[in-house]
Amino acid sequence: MIFSIVVTGAPYSSQAADSALRYCKSLLKLEHQIHRIFFYADGVHNASELAVPPQDETNIPSEWAQLAEQHKLDIVVCIAAAVRRGVLDENEAGRYEKSSHNLTLPFVLSGLGQLVEAGIVSDRVVTFGA
Amino acid sequence: MIFSIVVTGAPYSSQAADSALRYCKSLLKLEHQIHRIFFYADGVHNASELAVPPQDETNIPSEWAQLAEQHKLDIVVCIAAAVRRGVLDENEAGRYEKSSHNLTLPFVLSGLGQLVEAGIVSDRVVTFGA
Amino acid sequence: MTLHTINKTPTESSALNNCLASLSDGDALLLIENGVYAAMPGYAELFTRLPASIQCYLLGEDSSARGLNDLNPDFRSIDYDGFVELSCRYNKVVSWF
């Protein structure tokens, strides 16, 4: 079955990000297809390259990145939500004349159309809310 | 009277940051002393240099920075809360081998002792919670 | 005597509920942000058992923002300067969120 996942909570601030990660691992284990994981609202902080959790805790941004690389997942961050919250890729950093950027690869910034398209082509959309 | 302010909400995600900013402006107008503004939990995102709100909205991190410079305010971000949420100064970025940092100046990262000390020396501590 | 601020609606969190259960005579309530919705006439019964010694305020910027015109007359509207003045007049500020 084709799934898409929406995450609206930041790591550590709410449990949503951790729950979504565990749910996605189960989806892959049970051989479902993940069309897209979409990070919206405070969920954009899941993509922060600068987050440094204590060593005995899960590094959620890097877990997402690893999972995405391993399984060729499309992990998309809402660009409008991200830019206002200070999560920028190289492109946006350039556009707004910021000297640095902090989006972890392979996360990509894109528009809300990616959420809607995911809803159209997926059998299930599951939201993990903050 | 000596005030200290605690902010635990991120800009845009909650109204707490905007309320705290307006309250601080009133404190200064009424000639009270602000001993410290302490940013804790999700409030650490108030210090993000990379946040780019739409042009017709308040840029809260830069408003804090301006207010602090103008009035020589001590604006302190809890270092533990900030590091796990991806808000780093140059020092911490170096420590964790990150290629960039995103703390707006004159915000400083420091420990929770700065919150407790503020509570000891201030007549009032007012928290703006998320 | 304590100034209690509440910034959540009566249903989105238990902040108001918890605050009302924790008041002492002579304390004051100040509704801010989403807290101002509690001053809608429809919620008036939440406040009927308050002792007369409890002063009730709301932040006018927040009630105007939300389109609240017809308000519970027990609440006096103040601005941020008024909020600061109350913070001085009472011995401490407790935030319920």
Add this chain to the structure above:
Amino acid sequence: MTLHTINKTPTESSALNNCLASLSDGDALLLIENGVYAAMPGYAELFTRLPASIQCYLLGEDSSARGLNDLNPDFRSIDYDGFVELSCRYNKVVSWF
């Protein structure tokens, strides 16, 4: 038929309340994260008026995390694989948070 997930306690938000008001016959409830506290025996009366056609589940990882041992027997404990299976078995998933 819909799978409804709830991730808040009965008092920290109106999520559970809103969910219970929106069920159709044959739907299922799944308590996750802080939502699992609703399966404490002390909250059993919240669920007494549920139609028998509503299946009730909770995520075992979350109830163990929180030290909940003595649980409302109407709730069946599942793991993340079970959560995925329920997501397939029902036509859609609605999240209440």
Add this chain to the structure above:
Amino acid sequence: MSDTKKSFLIINRKAPYGCSAARDALDVALTISVFEQPLSLLFMDDAVLQLLPAQNPAGIGQKNLSANLAMLEMYDIDQLHVCSEALQQRGLRAEDIELNINLLDRSGIATLIKQHDQVLSF
């Protein structure tokens, strides 16, 4: 983009201005309409407070949500469903709302959820 259609329901449950949920939902609604997918909006619980007229958030540095909601019809978003119980609990009447709304009781809400393919919550 394929020709497939999915019907979307957006459930709004939060008051405006205190958090970003109301605006986040509105942005998603507008995007769904760009994709020309069937869309309904449901306002329940505190979200009925989004529908109050005469909002004026200039004093708190935010944009006027009610002005945006009033524009939804221009985007052919005309399925605005409102929980009648939520209005009543807040002492509001349908006449207080200056938008073209459809009142729903509990069973109406259950049916609405049943009728849509994808449900997004805010």
Add this chain to the structure above:
Amino acid sequence: MSDTKKSFLIINRKAPYGCSAARDALDVALTISVFEQPLSLLFMDDAVLQLLPAQNPAGIGQKNLSANLAMLEMYDIDQLHVCSEALQQRGLRAEDIELNINLLDRSGIATLIKQHDQVLSF
């Protein structure tokens, strides 16, 4: 640091694990004790759920909060006040809590707030 003392009250209202409030409060409590200021903790509403024994959050990738709370006495943090109404509403008894706690009713909570100089909420 001056010799001034201020008494602190930390009000806990949130359940553990779902958000960071419980841990944030604990970190502040430990810091206040380092500064050797008088400190009381109040657990009301969902925060009484922080006090349940046998928590095991390994399956959700978090640290055990109850283990940390059990260590508070070592830091001379022994003023743990608990709202009896909050326990009762959740079907809990004082005997279920394996910590040395002091039960308070509404007027006890009001008095506790009155007695402290600074109140921090979580």
